[in-house]
Amino acid sequence: MHKKQFKIIFTILAGAMLFSISSCNKEDTKPDPLPKTKGILTLQFSNTFDGTLLTKNAATFYTNAAGNEFNVSTFRYYISNVELTKIDGSKVYYPVYKLIDAFEESSQKLTLLEVPNGDYKAISYFIGIDSTRNHSGPQEGDLSATTGMLWTWASGYLFLKLEGFYKDGASQTSYRYHIGTDEFLNKVTSPISYSIQGTQKNAFMVCNLAEFFKNPTTFDIKSDDDIQSFPNEKKEAGELAANMADMITVLKIE
Amino acid sequence: MKNTLIKAAFLVAATTLFLYSCKQVDQEPTPAGATPYPFGVPSFFSLPIIPADNPMTVEGVSLGKRLFYDDVLSGNNTQNCGSCHNPTFAFTDNGLQFSTGIDKKMGDRNSMPLINLAWEKDFFWDGRAKTLEEQALGPVENPIEMHEQWPNAVSELMANSEYPALFEKAFGTRVITKELVAKAIAQFERTMISSNSTFDIDYLIPSRTLDVIKNPQNAIERGMKIFYEHGDCWHCHGTVGDYLFTDRDFHNNGLDSIIIDKGLENVTKNPMDRGKFKTPTLRNVEFSAPYMHDGRFKTLEEVIEHYNSGVKKSTTLDPNMKELAKGLNLSAGDKQDLLQFLVSLSDKTFINNPKFKEQ
Numbered sequence: 001m002h003k004k005q006f007k008i009i010f011t012i013l014a015g016a017m018l019f020s021i022s023s024c025n026k027e028d029t030k031p032d033p034l035p036k037t038k039g040i041l042t043l044q045f046s047n048t049f050d051g052t053l054l055t056k057n058a059a060t061f062y063t064n065a066a067g068n069e070f071n072v073s074t075f076r077y078y079i080s081n082v083e084l085t086k087i088d089g090s091k092v093y094y095p096v097y098k099l100i101d102a103f104e105e106s107s108q109k110l111t112l113l114e115v116p117n118g119d120y121k122a123i124s125y126f127i128g129i130d131s132t133r134n135h136s137g138p139q140e141g142d143l144s145a146t147t148g149m150l151w152t153w154a155s156g157y158l159f160l161k162l163e164g165f166y167k168d169g170a171s172q173t174s175y176r177y178h179i180g181t182d183e184f185l186n187k188v189t190s191p192i193s194y195s196i197q198g199t200q201k202n203a204f205m206v207c208n209l210a211e212f213f214k215n216p217t218t219f220d221i222k223s224d225d226d227i228q229s230f231p232n233e234k235k236e237a238g239e240l241a242a243n244m245a246d247m248i249t250v251l252k253i254e
Numbered sequence: 255m256k257n258t259l260i261k262a263a264f265l266v267a268a269t270t271l272f273l274y275s276c277k278q279v280d281q282e283p284t285p286a287g288a289t290p291y292p293f294g295v296p297s298f299f300s301l302p303i304i305p306a307d308n309p310m311t312v313e314g315v316s317l318g319k320r321l322f323y324d325d326v327l328s329g330n331n332t333q334n335c336g337s338c339h340n341p342t343f344a345f346t347d348n349g350l351q352f353s354t355g356i357d358k359k360m361g362d363r364n365s366m367p368l369i370n371l372a373w374e375k376d377f378f379w380d381g382r383a384k385t386l387e388e389q390a391l392g393p394v395e396n397p398i399e400m401h402e403q404w405p406n407a408v409s410e411l412m413a414n415s416e417y418p419a420l421f422e423k424a425f426g427t428r429v430i431t432k433e434l435v436a437k438a439i440a441q442f443e444r445t446m447i448s449s450n451s452t453f454d455i456d457y458l459i460p461s462r463t464l465d466v467i468k469n470p471q472n473a474i475e476r477g478m479k480i481f482y483e484h485g486d487c488w489h490c491h492g493t494v495g496d497y498l499f500t501d502r503d504f505h506n507n508g509l510d511s512i513i514i515d516k517g518l519e520n521v522t523k524n525p526m527d528r529g530k531f532k533t534p535t536l537r538n539v540e541f542s543a544p545y546m547h548d549g550r551f552k553t554l555e556e557v558i559e560h561y562n563s564g565v566k567k568s569t570t571l572d573p574n575m576k577e578l579a580k581g582l583n584l585s586a587g588d589k590q591d592l593l594q595f596l597v598s599l600s601d602k603t604f605i606n607n608p609k610f611k612e613q
Binding site: 137175176 | 524526577
């Protein structure tokens with residue numbers, strides 16, 4: 001190719017780049033003449049045990065309500081179907097499916113775009129997957145099978161996967177809680193007032209793993225250290241699923 | 255000339271569109287002058303992530319292949335990567351338990367298969383390399399393997415009559431570094447995709463829903479059922495929909511009650527990681543004997559028997575292995591069926607692919 005052609009192409013490319021850069025700058029420096037009617041809400045999840053951020057495979061164990069000393073090697077759960085409720089009771093719905101991994105920081109943000117301006121009084125969401133998507137087999141993104149959250153055949157997804165080790169007398173052994181199936185889907189509503197006015201706000205969501213083992217049922221790991229939500233484990237899986245309902249709280253929105 | 259350019263632009267645009275529909279992998283722009291490697295992946299795999307600083311190019315892959323099979327990377331110029339990673343054995347060491355380096359010293363870990371590495375995230379049995387590029391640097395300097403000094407290897411490559419030009423084509427520079435050598439080898443290794451096994455041809459390529467396939471007359475399907483249900487293999491080797499047949503993670507799979515080789519713990523220094531090793535893919539497992547990080551099992555029958563009745567408890571035994579430690583009670587027929595399923599993951603077009611073999 002000739003030098004001339006290169007020059008032309010280069011000029012066009014450089015021009016396009018300059019144009020895109022300058023158009024970015026424009027947006028940054030000059031405010032839009034019309035007030036924005038929508039904002040952004042980012043849900044940020046931190047995963048704790050009573051205020052301490054969880055550490056993967058910690059050598060120092062946590063102590064739950066039943067007095068079990070345990071640590072965590074895997075902790076993941078789905079947040080989906082987010083709904084924001086305005087003070088007039090109207091709702092804005094987001095068909096999102098987000099897998100939160102306590103040990104993957106990049107997984108812990110869920111951004112809702114185009115949140116209409118207004119005063120809100122609640123955030124609602126599912127801990128888990130709605131029945132339709134739960135039984136549609138492997139899907140894209142966070143619902144892909146590579147996440148290791150899909151059960152085989154028709155069972156659907158694990159809504160929550162918690163694995164680790166606990167002290168059993170002098171020895172140490174593993175536990176495994178895989179909570180799922182449609183009947184254990186938690187639909188949670190957190191009342192909190194906030195206002196969206198064209199800007200970005202962050203909702204600081206705190207998941208406290210201590211709650212998984214209490215309220216309403218104080219769960220003793222030693223009583224059953226392996227629950228996979230199989231039909232013969234419905235009672236125990238149900239207790240843990242009920243405990244999960246108040247596992248996440250909205251600390252603040254700002 | 256202008257017309258030609260416009261035509262070329264249209265062609266590029268059209269090709270791009272076409273390639274995207276074939277599940278083409280997004281990559282960063284290639285170095286000046288190098289040709290982007292058309293890196294397509296099967297629709298039943300997720301999209302791999304290619305490092306932004308090492309996009310695949312035709313020139314890079316070709317250079318990587320040459321380096322992979324070049325003895326110049328070993329101390330006395332007698333061994334290359336392919337010496338212990340033979341494609342006929344799913345890129346493992348010719349059926350050997352341990353590999354012997356140039357100084358006739360023997361290692362203590364079994365040579366790992368090189369299959370579908372573009373999807374992997376930690377390398378070596380103990381995860382001591384975070385990237386494929388970092389992994390490729392290791393064996394060259396390992397005193398019990400190729401026992402070379404990188405500066406030596408680089409000088410030899412620089413003095414070679416052909417290599418500087420090949421590096422220039424691939425990376426836009428004649429100045430060879432060990433990092434560029436590793437990048438080229440990693441590019442070649444990422445092309446080693448296996449997705450044409452009996453299992454792929456019969457089930458995945460026609461997009462059959464595995465949920466409904468449980469034909470009791472078919473040994474492979476009986477084995478598949480054991481794999482995905484009672485045998486509980488899938489927790490580590492991939493659930494329905496995840497057809498790399500590895501979770502790309504580390505586990506203690508109950509080989510010993512007293513653990514000598516600490517595996518991942520050696521890297522993380524965390525006693526909770528004692529005896530954890532990387533899950534290898536089950537693709538082409540028929541060709542990669544012997545098995546486990548120390549090659550202790552000679553046959554797949556021995557491996558199946560381990561999971562059936564030999565899982566040993568220890569403080570870090572994986573949470574998903576504890577149930578298996580009670581024993582699976584597989585019948586002789588069940589074990590045969592499971593074996594048939596594993597063998598259905600063999601891909602002869604992969605092990606015989608001339609693109610991967612030394613020429």
